[in-house]
Amino acid sequence: METNSSHGKNPVKAGGESVHHAELGVDSKELRGRAIQQQEHNRGYLETLRKDPWLLFWIGVMLWTLIVRGFENQSSGSVISIPDFKERFGSLQHGEYFIETKWQSALSGGSNAASIVGSWAASYFADKYGTKPVTLAAAAINIASVAIEFCTTSIGMFFGGKMLNFVAIGAFLNLCTAYVADLSPLAIRSSVIGFCNLSQCIGPFISAIMSYYTSQWENAWSWKSLICAQWGFAAIALIGQILMPESPVYFVRRGKLPEARKALSRLYSDPNDAEGHLERIKLTLEEAESQQNASYAECFRGTNLRRTLIAIMVFQSEPMSGLGFVSNYGALMYQYLGIGDRQSFLIQIGAQILSISGAIISFLISDLIGRRPMYLGGCIGLTMLLFCMGIAGSIDTSAATRAAVGFYTMYNFFYNAGVGSNVYTIAGEVPTSILRTKTLAIALSLSAAINTMWSFIAPYMFNPGYGNLKAKIGFVYGAFMLIFAVMAWFFVPETRLRTYEELDELFMNQVATREFRHYVTVAERRATEAFTATEKLGEIGHA
Numbered sequence: 001m002e003t004n005s006s007h008g009k010n011p012v013k014a015g016g017e018s019v020h021h022a023e024l025g026v027d028s029k030e031l032r033g034r035a036i037q038q039q040e041h042n043r044g045y046l047e048t049l050r051k052d053p054w055l056l057f058w059i060g061v062m063l064w065t066l067i068v069r070g071f072e073n074q075s076s077g078s079v080i081s082i083p084d085f086k087e088r089f090g091s092l093q094h095g096e097y098f099i100e101t102k103w104q105s106a107l108s109g110g111s112n113a114a115s116i117v118g119s120w121a122a123s124y125f126a127d128k129y130g131t132k133p134v135t136l137a138a139a140a141i142n143i144a145s146v147a148i149e150f151c152t153t154s155i156g157m158f159f160g161g162k163m164l165n166f167v168a169i170g171a172f173l174n175l176c177t178a179y180v181a182d183l184s185p186l187a188i189r190s191s192v193i194g195f196c197n198l199s200q201c202i203g204p205f206i207s208a209i210m211s212y213y214t215s216q217w218e219n220a221w222s223w224k225s226l227i228c229a230q231w232g233f234a235a236i237a238l239i240g241q242i243l244m245p246e247s248p249v250y251f252v253r254r255g256k257l258p259e260a261r262k263a264l265s266r267l268y269s270d271p272n273d274a275e276g277h278l279e280r281i282k283l284t285l286e287e288a289e290s291q292q293n294a295s296y297a298e299c300f301r302g303t304n305l306r307r308t309l310i311a312i313m314v315f316q317s318e319p320m321s322g323l324g325f326v327s328n329y330g331a332l333m334y335q336y337l338g339i340g341d342r343q344s345f346l347i348q349i350g351a352q353i354l355s356i357s358g359a360i361i362s363f364l365i366s367d368l369i370g371r372r373p374m375y376l377g378g379c380i381g382l383t384m385l386l387f388c389m390g391i392a393g394s395i396d397t398s399a400a401t402r403a404a405v406g407f408y409t410m411y412n413f414f415y416n417a418g419v420g421s422n423v424y425t426i427a428g429e430v431p432t433s434i435l436r437t438k439t440l441a442i443a444l445s446l447s448a449a450i451n452t453m454w455s456f457i458a459p460y461m462f463n464p465g466y467g468n469l470k471a472k473i474g475f476v477y478g479a480f481m482l483i484f485a486v487m488a489w490f491f492v493p494e495t496r497l498r499t500y501e502e503l504d505e506l507f508m509n510q511v512a513t514r515e516f517r518h519y520v521t522v523a524e525r526r527a528t529e530a531f532t533a534t535e536k537l538g539e540i541g542h543a
Contacts, residue, residue, distance in 0.1 A: 392404035
Protein backbone atom coordinates (compact mmCIF):
# COMPACT_ATOMS: atom_id res chain seq x y z
CA MET A 1 0.00 0.00 0.00
CA GLU A 2 1.41 3.39 -0.98
CA THR A 3 0.47 7.02 -0.73
CA ASN A 4 0.59 9.54 -3.49
CA SER A 5 0.93 12.64 -1.35
CA SER A 6 3.82 14.99 -1.91
CA HIS A 7 5.31 17.78 0.12
CA GLY A 8 6.88 20.82 -1.47
CA LYS A 9 9.07 20.33 -4.51
CA ASN A 10 9.63 16.72 -5.40
CA PRO A 11 12.79 16.30 -7.48
CA VAL A 12 11.99 12.63 -8.11
CA LYS A 13 9.67 11.96 -11.03
CA ALA A 14 6.62 9.76 -10.65
CA GLY A 15 7.19 6.13 -11.49
CA GLY A 16 10.76 6.18 -10.21
CA GLU A 17 12.39 7.79 -13.26
CA SER A 18 16.01 8.77 -12.82
CA VAL A 19 16.87 12.30 -11.80
CA HIS A 20 18.56 14.48 -14.41
CA HIS A 21 21.52 16.73 -13.71
CA ALA A 22 19.40 19.82 -14.11
CA GLU A 23 16.89 18.58 -11.59
CA LEU A 24 19.66 17.74 -9.17
CA GLY A 25 20.90 21.29 -9.40
CA VAL A 26 17.50 22.72 -8.47
CA ASP A 27 17.03 20.71 -5.29
CA SER A 28 20.48 19.29 -4.62
CA LYS A 29 20.28 19.97 -0.88
CA GLU A 30 16.93 18.25 -0.57
CA LEU A 31 18.25 15.30 -2.55
CA ARG A 32 21.27 15.07 -0.29
CA GLY A 33 19.01 15.00 2.76
CA ARG A 34 16.88 12.24 1.26
CA ALA A 35 19.90 10.30 0.04
CA ILE A 36 21.44 10.29 3.52
CA GLN A 37 18.26 8.62 4.79
CA GLN A 38 18.75 5.78 2.33
CA GLN A 39 22.42 5.59 3.31
CA GLU A 40 21.27 5.07 6.90
CA HIS A 41 19.03 2.23 5.68
CA ASN A 42 21.89 0.65 3.75
CA ARG A 43 24.39 0.55 6.60
CA GLY A 44 24.45 -2.58 8.71
CA TYR A 45 24.59 -2.83 12.50
CA LEU A 46 28.35 -3.39 12.88
CA GLU A 47 29.27 -0.92 10.15
CA THR A 48 27.20 1.75 11.90
CA LEU A 49 28.97 1.08 15.20
CA ARG A 50 32.36 1.60 13.51
CA LYS A 51 31.48 4.56 11.30
CA ASP A 52 31.23 7.58 13.64
CA PRO A 53 33.02 7.05 16.99
CA TRP A 54 32.51 10.64 18.18
CA LEU A 55 28.76 10.38 17.63
CA LEU A 56 28.65 7.29 19.84
CA PHE A 57 30.95 8.93 22.39
CA TRP A 58 28.67 11.94 22.94
CA ILE A 59 25.65 9.68 23.10
CA GLY A 60 27.60 7.69 25.70
CA VAL A 61 28.10 10.83 27.81
CA MET A 62 24.33 11.22 28.12
CA LEU A 63 23.85 7.52 28.79
CA TRP A 64 26.44 7.72 31.58
CA THR A 65 24.41 10.54 33.10
CA LEU A 66 21.48 8.16 33.57
CA ILE A 67 23.53 5.82 35.76
CA VAL A 68 22.91 8.21 38.65
CA ARG A 69 19.15 7.72 38.32
CA GLY A 70 19.33 3.97 38.75
CA PHE A 71 21.90 4.28 41.54
CA GLU A 72 19.75 6.75 43.48
CA ASN A 73 16.60 4.65 43.03
CA GLN A 74 18.30 1.52 44.33
CA SER A 75 20.22 3.21 47.12
CA SER A 76 16.98 4.80 48.40
CA GLY A 77 15.53 1.38 49.10
CA SER A 78 18.84 0.03 50.39
CA VAL A 79 19.53 2.92 52.77
CA ILE A 80 16.23 2.51 54.65
CA SER A 81 17.13 -1.18 55.13
CA ILE A 82 20.61 -0.56 56.61
CA PRO A 83 20.70 -1.16 60.40
CA ASP A 84 22.53 2.06 61.33
CA PHE A 85 20.14 4.22 59.28
CA LYS A 86 17.11 2.46 60.78
CA GLU A 87 18.43 2.96 64.31
CA ARG A 88 19.15 6.68 63.73
CA PHE A 89 15.95 7.64 61.94
CA GLY A 90 13.51 4.75 62.50
CA SER A 91 11.28 3.52 65.31
CA LEU A 92 11.25 0.31 67.30
CA GLN A 93 8.69 -2.25 66.05
CA HIS A 94 8.44 -5.74 67.54
CA GLY A 95 11.99 -5.55 68.87
CA GLU A 96 13.51 -4.28 65.59
CA TYR A 97 14.08 -0.85 64.12
CA PHE A 98 12.22 0.08 60.95
CA ILE A 99 11.62 3.29 59.06
CA GLU A 100 7.96 4.13 59.59
CA THR A 101 5.63 3.16 56.75
CA LYS A 102 4.55 6.78 56.23
CA TRP A 103 8.18 7.79 55.64
CA GLN A 104 8.73 4.84 53.31
CA SER A 105 5.79 6.10 51.27
CA ALA A 106 6.93 9.72 51.44
CA LEU A 107 10.49 8.95 50.36
CA SER A 108 9.37 6.88 47.40
CA GLY A 109 6.25 8.81 46.42
CA GLY A 110 7.73 12.24 46.97
CA SER A 111 10.73 11.46 44.80
CA ASN A 112 8.45 10.43 41.94
CA ALA A 113 6.49 13.67 42.30
CA ALA A 114 9.74 15.65 42.25
CA SER A 115 10.84 13.90 39.06
CA ILE A 116 7.64 15.13 37.39
CA VAL A 117 8.65 18.71 38.17
CA GLY A 118 12.12 18.08 36.76
CA SER A 119 10.84 16.44 33.60
CA TRP A 120 8.37 19.21 32.75
CA ALA A 121 10.80 21.99 33.59
CA ALA A 122 13.50 20.35 31.45
CA SER A 123 11.20 20.00 28.43
CA TYR A 124 10.18 23.66 28.63
CA PHE A 125 13.65 25.12 29.10
CA ALA A 126 15.32 22.73 26.63
CA ASP A 127 13.01 23.88 23.85
CA LYS A 128 13.84 27.48 24.77
CA TYR A 129 17.56 27.35 25.60
CA GLY A 130 18.76 23.97 24.32
CA THR A 131 19.61 20.60 25.87
CA LYS A 132 23.13 21.39 27.00
CA PRO A 133 22.55 24.36 29.36
CA VAL A 134 19.55 22.67 30.98
CA THR A 135 21.54 19.47 31.48
CA LEU A 136 24.31 21.47 33.19
CA ALA A 137 21.76 23.17 35.45
CA ALA A 138 20.33 19.76 36.40
CA ALA A 139 23.85 18.51 37.13
CA ALA A 140 24.43 21.41 39.53
CA ILE A 141 21.16 20.62 41.35
CA ASN A 142 22.14 16.95 41.53
CA ILE A 143 25.52 17.69 43.11
CA ALA A 144 24.00 20.09 45.67
CA SER A 145 21.20 17.70 46.64
CA VAL A 146 23.63 14.85 47.29
CA ALA A 147 25.37 17.15 49.78
CA ILE A 148 22.07 17.63 51.65
CA GLU A 149 21.45 13.87 51.79
CA PHE A 150 25.01 13.23 52.93
CA CYS A 151 24.83 15.78 55.78
CA THR A 152 21.34 14.79 56.90
CA THR A 153 20.53 14.90 60.62
CA SER A 154 16.88 13.86 60.40
CA ILE A 155 14.60 11.83 58.19
CA GLY A 156 12.92 15.10 57.15
CA MET A 157 16.20 16.59 55.95
CA PHE A 158 16.98 13.37 54.08
CA PHE A 159 13.55 13.62 52.46
CA GLY A 160 14.23 17.22 51.37
CA GLY A 161 17.57 16.35 49.80
CA LYS A 162 16.05 13.43 47.94
CA MET A 163 13.22 15.59 46.56
CA LEU A 164 15.73 18.09 45.18
CA ASN A 165 17.83 15.26 43.75
CA PHE A 166 14.86 13.79 41.89
CA VAL A 167 14.08 17.14 40.29
CA ALA A 168 17.49 16.82 38.63
CA ILE A 169 16.98 13.12 37.88
CA GLY A 170 13.61 13.81 36.22
CA ALA A 171 15.33 16.39 34.01
CA PHE A 172 18.14 13.95 33.17
CA LEU A 173 15.72 11.22 32.14
CA ASN A 174 13.82 13.48 29.75
CA LEU A 175 16.83 15.27 28.24
CA CYS A 176 19.00 12.18 27.84
CA THR A 177 16.27 10.13 26.17
CA ALA A 178 15.40 12.96 23.75
CA TYR A 179 19.05 13.77 22.96
CA VAL A 180 19.91 10.13 22.28
CA ALA A 181 16.77 9.66 20.16
CA ASP A 182 17.66 12.74 18.09
CA LEU A 183 21.20 11.56 17.33
CA SER A 184 20.92 7.76 17.15
CA PRO A 185 21.85 6.18 13.78
CA LEU A 186 18.96 4.26 12.23
CA ALA A 187 20.52 0.76 12.26
CA ILE A 188 21.32 0.85 15.97
CA ARG A 189 18.62 3.25 17.20
CA SER A 190 16.80 0.75 19.41
CA SER A 191 20.06 -0.46 20.94
CA VAL A 192 21.24 3.05 21.68
CA ILE A 193 17.96 4.40 23.04
CA GLY A 194 17.42 1.12 24.90
CA PHE A 195 20.79 1.71 26.54
CA CYS A 196 18.96 4.38 28.57
CA ASN A 197 17.47 1.46 30.48
CA LEU A 198 20.76 -0.45 30.68
CA SER A 199 22.40 2.64 32.17
CA GLN A 200 19.78 2.60 34.90
CA CYS A 201 20.56 -1.09 35.58
CA ILE A 202 24.27 -0.42 36.05
CA GLY A 203 23.61 2.05 38.88
CA PRO A 204 21.51 -0.38 40.96
CA PHE A 205 24.09 -3.12 40.41
CA ILE A 206 26.88 -0.94 41.84
CA SER A 207 24.58 0.17 44.66
CA ALA A 208 23.67 -3.45 45.52
CA ILE A 209 27.34 -4.45 45.74
CA MET A 210 28.13 -1.46 47.95
CA SER A 211 25.11 -2.16 50.17
CA TYR A 212 26.21 -5.75 50.70
CA TYR A 213 29.61 -4.69 52.03
CA THR A 214 28.69 -1.48 53.86
CA SER A 215 25.40 -2.51 55.48
CA GLN A 216 27.23 -4.30 58.30
CA TRP A 217 29.40 -1.34 59.24
CA GLU A 218 28.39 -0.04 62.64
CA ASN A 219 28.60 3.65 61.85
CA ALA A 220 27.08 6.33 59.61
CA TRP A 221 29.36 5.41 56.71
CA SER A 222 27.31 2.24 56.25
CA TRP A 223 24.73 4.42 54.46
CA LYS A 224 26.60 7.66 53.78
CA SER A 225 28.98 5.84 51.46
CA LEU A 226 26.02 5.00 49.21
CA ILE A 227 25.06 8.65 49.02
CA CYS A 228 28.46 10.22 48.40
CA ALA A 229 29.22 7.68 45.66
CA GLN A 230 26.85 9.68 43.47
CA TRP A 231 29.40 12.49 43.37
CA GLY A 232 31.74 10.18 41.48
CA PHE A 233 29.18 9.54 38.74
CA ALA A 234 28.24 13.22 38.68
CA ALA A 235 31.82 14.46 38.32
CA ILE A 236 32.54 12.26 35.28
CA ALA A 237 29.21 13.20 33.69
CA LEU A 238 29.77 16.91 34.31
CA ILE A 239 33.06 16.96 32.41
CA GLY A 240 31.40 15.34 29.40
CA GLN A 241 28.33 17.60 29.63
CA ILE A 242 30.48 20.74 29.55
CA LEU A 243 32.23 19.59 26.36
CA MET A 244 29.37 17.88 24.49
CA PRO A 245 27.79 19.49 21.40
CA GLU A 246 24.27 20.85 21.53
CA SER A 247 21.58 18.84 19.75
CA PRO A 248 21.63 19.90 16.08
CA VAL A 249 17.85 19.45 15.99
CA TYR A 250 17.53 22.34 18.45
CA PHE A 251 19.72 24.59 16.30
CA VAL A 252 17.79 23.78 13.11
CA ARG A 253 14.49 24.45 14.86
CA ARG A 254 15.82 27.84 15.92
CA GLY A 255 17.06 28.63 12.44
CA LYS A 256 20.71 28.60 13.58
CA LEU A 257 22.08 26.62 10.66
CA PRO A 258 25.79 27.57 11.08
CA GLU A 259 25.65 26.34 14.70
CA ALA A 260 23.85 23.18 13.59
CA ARG A 261 26.48 22.55 10.92
CA LYS A 262 29.26 23.00 13.49
CA ALA A 263 27.59 20.60 15.94
CA LEU A 264 27.13 17.97 13.22
CA SER A 265 30.78 18.29 12.18
CA ARG A 266 31.70 17.19 15.72
CA LEU A 267 29.45 14.13 15.41
CA TYR A 268 30.20 12.73 11.94
CA SER A 269 33.59 11.68 10.57
CA ASP A 270 32.67 12.44 6.95
CA PRO A 271 31.86 16.14 6.20
CA ASN A 272 29.47 14.96 3.47
CA ASP A 273 27.57 12.94 6.05
CA ALA A 274 27.40 15.96 8.35
CA GLU A 275 26.00 18.14 5.58
CA GLY A 276 23.56 15.41 4.53
CA HIS A 277 22.26 15.02 8.07
CA LEU A 278 21.72 18.77 8.29
CA GLU A 279 19.45 18.55 5.25
CA ARG A 280 17.79 15.42 6.67
CA ILE A 281 16.92 17.25 9.89
CA LYS A 282 15.53 20.19 7.91
CA LEU A 283 13.37 17.84 5.83
CA THR A 284 12.11 16.00 8.90
CA LEU A 285 11.11 19.22 10.66
CA GLU A 286 9.45 20.58 7.51
CA GLU A 287 7.40 17.40 7.08
CA ALA A 288 6.23 17.32 10.71
CA GLU A 289 2.51 17.96 11.11
CA SER A 290 2.99 20.39 14.03
CA GLN A 291 5.84 22.27 12.29
CA GLN A 292 6.99 25.16 14.50
CA ASN A 293 4.13 24.97 17.03
CA ALA A 294 5.70 23.14 19.96
CA SER A 295 3.11 23.71 22.68
CA TYR A 296 1.96 20.94 25.00
CA ALA A 297 -1.53 21.25 23.53
CA GLU A 298 -0.10 20.30 20.14
CA CYS A 299 0.77 16.87 21.55
CA PHE A 300 -2.97 16.14 21.71
CA ARG A 301 -4.01 17.53 18.33
CA GLY A 302 -4.42 15.70 15.04
CA THR A 303 -2.31 12.61 14.56
CA ASN A 304 -0.01 13.71 17.39
CA LEU A 305 -2.69 12.49 19.80
CA ARG A 306 -2.15 8.89 18.71
CA ARG A 307 1.62 9.27 19.05
CA THR A 308 1.34 10.79 22.51
CA LEU A 309 -1.06 8.09 23.71
CA ILE A 310 1.33 5.35 22.55
CA ALA A 311 4.20 6.98 24.46
CA ILE A 312 2.01 7.33 27.54
CA MET A 313 0.79 3.73 27.30
CA VAL A 314 4.21 2.10 27.09
CA PHE A 315 5.59 4.20 29.93
CA GLN A 316 2.56 3.39 32.08
CA SER A 317 3.49 -0.28 31.83
CA GLU A 318 6.58 0.50 33.96
CA PRO A 319 4.81 1.37 37.24
CA MET A 320 1.85 -0.91 36.56
CA SER A 321 4.22 -3.88 36.29
CA GLY A 322 5.48 -3.21 39.82
CA LEU A 323 8.80 -1.61 38.91
CA GLY A 324 8.67 1.00 41.68
CA PHE A 325 7.77 -1.65 44.22
CA VAL A 326 10.65 -3.92 43.20
CA SER A 327 13.26 -1.16 42.94
CA ASN A 328 12.32 0.67 46.14
CA TYR A 329 11.49 -2.21 48.46
CA GLY A 330 13.65 -5.06 47.20
CA ALA A 331 15.76 -5.63 50.32
CA LEU A 332 12.78 -4.99 52.59
CA MET A 333 10.64 -7.52 50.72
CA TYR A 334 13.32 -10.20 51.06
CA GLN A 335 13.47 -9.50 54.79
CA TYR A 336 9.69 -9.80 55.13
CA LEU A 337 9.88 -13.15 53.33
CA GLY A 338 12.22 -14.40 56.05
CA ILE A 339 15.59 -13.67 54.42
CA GLY A 340 18.26 -12.22 56.74
CA ASP A 341 19.56 -8.67 56.33
CA ARG A 342 22.94 -9.60 54.85
CA GLN A 343 21.55 -12.36 52.65
CA SER A 344 18.87 -10.01 51.33
CA PHE A 345 21.55 -7.60 50.11
CA LEU A 346 23.43 -10.53 48.53
CA ILE A 347 20.29 -11.63 46.67
CA GLN A 348 19.87 -8.06 45.48
CA ILE A 349 23.27 -8.27 43.78
CA GLY A 350 22.05 -11.36 41.93
CA ALA A 351 18.85 -9.53 41.02
CA GLN A 352 20.81 -6.65 39.51
CA ILE A 353 22.98 -9.08 37.51
CA LEU A 354 19.72 -10.43 36.09
CA SER A 355 18.61 -6.85 35.31
CA ILE A 356 21.80 -6.14 33.39
CA SER A 357 21.57 -9.49 31.59
CA GLY A 358 18.02 -8.77 30.47
CA ALA A 359 18.91 -5.26 29.33
CA ILE A 360 21.93 -6.54 27.38
CA ILE A 361 19.81 -9.16 25.61
CA SER A 362 17.33 -6.46 24.63
CA PHE A 363 20.21 -4.20 23.61
CA LEU A 364 21.60 -6.87 21.27
CA ILE A 365 18.46 -8.14 19.55
CA SER A 366 15.84 -5.36 19.59
CA ASP A 367 17.29 -3.78 16.43
CA LEU A 368 17.21 -7.19 14.74
CA ILE A 369 13.68 -8.41 15.52
CA GLY A 370 11.89 -5.13 16.24
CA ARG A 371 10.32 -3.16 19.07
CA ARG A 372 6.78 -4.54 18.87
CA PRO A 373 7.60 -8.26 19.43
CA MET A 374 10.09 -7.38 22.19
CA TYR A 375 7.62 -5.21 24.08
CA LEU A 376 4.65 -7.54 23.57
CA GLY A 377 6.72 -10.57 24.61
CA GLY A 378 7.92 -8.69 27.69
CA CYS A 379 4.36 -7.92 28.79
CA ILE A 380 3.32 -11.56 28.37
CA GLY A 381 6.42 -12.84 30.19
CA LEU A 382 5.87 -10.50 33.15
CA THR A 383 2.21 -11.49 33.37
CA MET A 384 3.12 -15.16 33.74
CA LEU A 385 5.97 -14.49 36.17
CA LEU A 386 3.95 -12.25 38.48
CA PHE A 387 1.06 -14.72 38.64
CA CYS A 388 3.55 -17.47 39.52
CA MET A 389 4.97 -15.26 42.29
CA GLY A 390 1.47 -14.65 43.65
CA ILE A 391 0.64 -18.38 43.62
CA ALA A 392 3.89 -19.24 45.43
CA GLY A 393 3.18 -16.52 48.00
CA SER A 394 -0.23 -18.08 48.70
CA ILE A 395 1.29 -21.36 49.89
CA ASP A 396 2.64 -21.41 53.45
CA THR A 397 5.68 -23.67 53.09
CA SER A 398 9.43 -23.01 53.03
CA ALA A 399 9.66 -24.37 49.49
CA ALA A 400 6.93 -22.00 48.32
CA THR A 401 8.68 -19.09 50.05
CA ARG A 402 11.91 -19.91 48.22
CA ALA A 403 9.97 -20.10 44.96
CA ALA A 404 8.39 -16.71 45.65
CA VAL A 405 11.85 -15.24 46.28
CA GLY A 406 13.04 -16.79 43.02
CA PHE A 407 10.13 -15.39 40.98
CA TYR A 408 10.52 -12.00 42.65
CA THR A 409 14.22 -11.98 41.75
CA MET A 410 13.62 -13.15 38.16
CA TYR A 411 11.33 -10.15 37.67
CA ASN A 412 14.46 -8.09 37.06
CA PHE A 413 15.43 -10.19 34.03
CA PHE A 414 11.99 -10.42 32.40
CA TYR A 415 11.25 -6.74 32.92
CA ASN A 416 14.50 -5.45 31.41
CA ALA A 417 14.60 -7.95 28.54
CA GLY A 418 11.16 -6.99 27.23
CA VAL A 419 9.50 -3.94 28.69
CA GLY A 420 12.22 -1.88 30.36
CA SER A 421 14.47 -1.16 27.39
CA ASN A 422 11.79 -0.96 24.73
CA VAL A 423 9.58 1.64 26.39
CA TYR A 424 12.41 4.16 25.93
CA THR A 425 12.86 3.18 22.30
CA ILE A 426 9.15 3.30 21.44
CA ALA A 427 8.43 6.51 23.35
CA GLY A 428 11.59 8.09 21.95
CA GLU A 429 10.74 7.22 18.34
CA VAL A 430 6.99 7.78 18.00
CA PRO A 431 6.79 11.55 18.75
CA THR A 432 7.48 14.04 16.00
CA SER A 433 10.93 15.62 16.39
CA ILE A 434 9.53 19.02 17.33
CA LEU A 435 7.41 17.57 20.14
CA ARG A 436 9.80 14.88 21.38
CA THR A 437 10.83 16.50 24.69
CA LYS A 438 7.27 17.56 25.48
CA THR A 439 5.79 14.16 24.61
CA LEU A 440 8.43 12.49 26.77
CA ALA A 441 7.70 14.93 29.59
CA ILE A 442 4.01 14.01 29.48
CA ALA A 443 4.69 10.26 29.32
CA LEU A 444 7.39 10.30 32.00
CA SER A 445 5.34 12.53 34.28
CA LEU A 446 2.26 10.32 34.11
CA SER A 447 4.45 7.28 34.71
CA ALA A 448 6.00 8.99 37.74
CA ALA A 449 2.53 9.99 38.97
CA ILE A 450 1.35 6.37 38.89
CA ASN A 451 4.62 5.34 40.54
CA THR A 452 3.85 7.92 43.23
CA MET A 453 0.46 6.34 43.81
CA TRP A 454 2.00 2.87 44.11
CA SER A 455 4.72 4.21 46.39
CA PHE A 456 2.12 5.30 48.92
CA ILE A 457 -0.14 2.28 48.47
CA ALA A 458 2.35 -0.59 48.07
CA PRO A 459 3.88 -0.41 51.58
CA TYR A 460 0.41 -0.71 53.07
CA MET A 461 -0.36 -3.63 50.75
CA PHE A 462 2.65 -5.81 51.58
CA ASN A 463 3.85 -4.62 55.02
CA PRO A 464 3.05 -6.76 58.08
CA GLY A 465 0.39 -5.10 60.20
CA TYR A 466 -1.44 -3.79 57.13
CA GLY A 467 -2.38 -5.76 54.02
CA ASN A 468 0.45 -8.26 54.62
CA LEU A 469 0.22 -9.50 51.02
CA LYS A 470 3.97 -10.06 50.72
CA ALA A 471 4.52 -12.13 47.53
CA LYS A 472 0.77 -12.29 46.83
CA ILE A 473 1.11 -8.73 45.52
CA GLY A 474 2.17 -10.47 42.29
CA PHE A 475 -1.52 -11.11 41.54
CA VAL A 476 -2.17 -7.36 41.50
CA TYR A 477 0.63 -6.44 39.13
CA GLY A 478 0.16 -9.57 37.01
CA ALA A 479 -3.46 -8.61 36.29
CA PHE A 480 -2.38 -5.18 35.09
CA MET A 481 0.31 -6.63 32.82
CA LEU A 482 -2.26 -8.89 31.19
CA ILE A 483 -4.19 -5.74 30.24
CA PHE A 484 -1.04 -4.12 28.84
CA ALA A 485 -0.25 -7.22 26.77
CA VAL A 486 -3.66 -6.88 25.10
CA MET A 487 -3.19 -3.14 24.53
CA ALA A 488 0.30 -3.72 23.10
CA TRP A 489 -1.16 -6.08 20.47
CA PHE A 490 -3.65 -3.48 19.28
CA PHE A 491 -1.79 -0.18 19.67
CA VAL A 492 2.03 -0.52 19.62
CA PRO A 493 3.39 -0.19 16.04
CA GLU A 494 6.69 -1.47 14.67
CA THR A 495 9.14 1.43 14.26
CA ARG A 496 12.25 -0.58 13.38
CA LEU A 497 14.31 0.87 10.49
CA ARG A 498 11.94 3.79 10.04
CA THR A 499 13.38 7.30 9.69
CA TYR A 500 11.59 10.06 11.55
CA GLU A 501 10.29 11.43 8.24
CA GLU A 502 8.82 8.02 7.43
CA LEU A 503 7.22 7.80 10.87
CA ASP A 504 5.70 11.25 10.39
CA GLU A 505 4.16 10.06 7.13
CA LEU A 506 2.90 6.79 8.62
CA PHE A 507 1.09 8.57 11.42
CA MET A 508 -0.25 11.37 9.22
CA ASN A 509 -1.66 8.74 6.84
CA GLN A 510 -3.25 6.96 9.83
CA VAL A 511 -1.69 3.64 8.90
CA ALA A 512 -3.02 0.73 10.99
CA THR A 513 -0.77 -0.54 13.78
CA ARG A 514 -0.04 -3.94 12.24
CA GLU A 515 0.71 -2.44 8.80
CA PHE A 516 3.62 -0.26 9.97
CA ARG A 517 6.27 -2.88 9.21
CA HIS A 518 5.39 -3.39 5.53
CA TYR A 519 3.81 -0.09 4.48
CA VAL A 520 5.76 1.61 1.66
CA THR A 521 6.04 5.36 2.22
CA VAL A 522 6.65 8.16 -0.23
CA ALA A 523 9.68 9.11 1.87
CA GLU A 524 11.19 5.65 1.31
CA ARG A 525 10.78 5.87 -2.46
CA ARG A 526 12.23 9.35 -2.61
CA ALA A 527 15.19 8.34 -0.45
CA THR A 528 15.96 5.32 -2.63
CA GLU A 529 15.78 7.30 -5.85
CA ALA A 530 17.73 10.25 -4.46
CA PHE A 531 20.47 7.95 -3.19
CA THR A 532 20.79 6.26 -6.57
CA ALA A 533 20.96 9.60 -8.37
CA THR A 534 23.47 11.25 -6.05
CA GLU A 535 25.64 8.14 -5.87
CA LYS A 536 25.92 8.13 -9.68
CA LEU A 537 26.94 11.76 -9.63
CA GLY A 538 29.37 11.27 -6.73
CA GLU A 539 27.44 13.64 -4.45
CA ILE A 540 27.30 11.30 -1.46
CA GLY A 541 29.85 9.23 0.39
CA HIS A 542 29.95 5.48 0.03
CA ALA A 543 27.64 3.60 2.36
